[in-house]
Amino acid sequence: MAAYVAETDFKRDTMYVPDRITRGARTPEHGPVDGELWPVEPGRYRLIAAKACPWANRSIIVRNLLGLEDVISLGMPGPVHDQRSWSFDLDPGGRDPVLGIERLQDAYFERFPHYDRGITVPAIVEVDSGRLVTNDFPWITHDLFHEWRDFHKEGAPDLWPEGLREEMDAVMERIYTEVNNGVYRCGFAGSQDAYDAAYDRLWTAMDWLEERLASRRYLMGEAITEADVRLFTTLARFDAVYHGHFKCNRQKLVELPNLWAYARDLYQTPGFGETIDFDQIKAHYYVVQNDINPSGIIPKGPAVEAWEEPVMR
Incomplete structure (x- = not known):
């Protein structure tokens, strides 16, 4: 990290x-x-x-x-x-x-x-x-x-498609600053004003993503790119960690229909879901970050079975 x-x-x-x-x-x-x-x-x-x-x-x-x-x-x-x-x-x-x-x-x-x-x-x-x-x-x-x-293996995805790179760079920059890093900006804010500003920035970006994914399967269209990889790792941790631990609690991922369907779609794609270990994820954040969680108690939830529910996109 x-x-x-x-x-x-x-x-x-x-x-x-x-x-x-x-x-x-x-x-x-x-x-x-x-x-x-x-x-x-x-x-x-x-x-x-x-x-x-x-x-x-x-x-x-x-x-x-x-x-x-x-x-x-x-x-x-x-x-x-x-x-x-x-x-x-x-x-x-x-x-x-x-x-x-x-x-x-x-x-x-x-x-x-x-x-x-x-x-x-x-x-x-x-x-x-x-x-x-x-x-x-x-x-x-x-x-x-x-x-x-x-x-690369035969049939490996084109994670950086030539014709989309300029737009993809802009999308990934916004994802990094506002979402990947945005959840940390909320979690480690040192004042109420800093937290409020960070929270508003995060949810402005989450609303943008929810709208973007209403009309496309993946961030850049019909194929997986590096942009999807970069967003997925934050979404996979959202309800288990960022919603409560980092106080990013306007909504849970499961309450955002497009983002939740998109995240499950990726999770069920070979190469993604097998890299996610929710027990390790929760142990890391709730134990190591003892300034935020001084008790060291690791929450038991949320249930992870929903990630396997069928999704059509």
């Missing part, structure tokens, strides 16, 4: 390790090149991504959709961590079975011995050296599509 800075108005720490993995370590056509370039090479890297974290969850989904499971291995930390790092407490012996480390911070320190920022997921680690390559989460999924396409 990306680090955050607690202030009256929530501000996310967006200083990530900006390295990119590209074909032949080439300079990519899109995006920043502020760090080192690493070559695409099957088996060289391990994606570390906790199911609990929405930012990491999107990288697991994209890896699944593109069929990269045998090309980039996946390590999954447990949902509850301390101030130091995500840890591999779900693995036998509490160590990642490939990297052999107990905490993700070990890979960060292998690359940067004095690293003093948040230890975040998703992260890509070079297997042989055990060094962090990058934790720049929006560019990780971008490059999984654009740079690893020689290894």
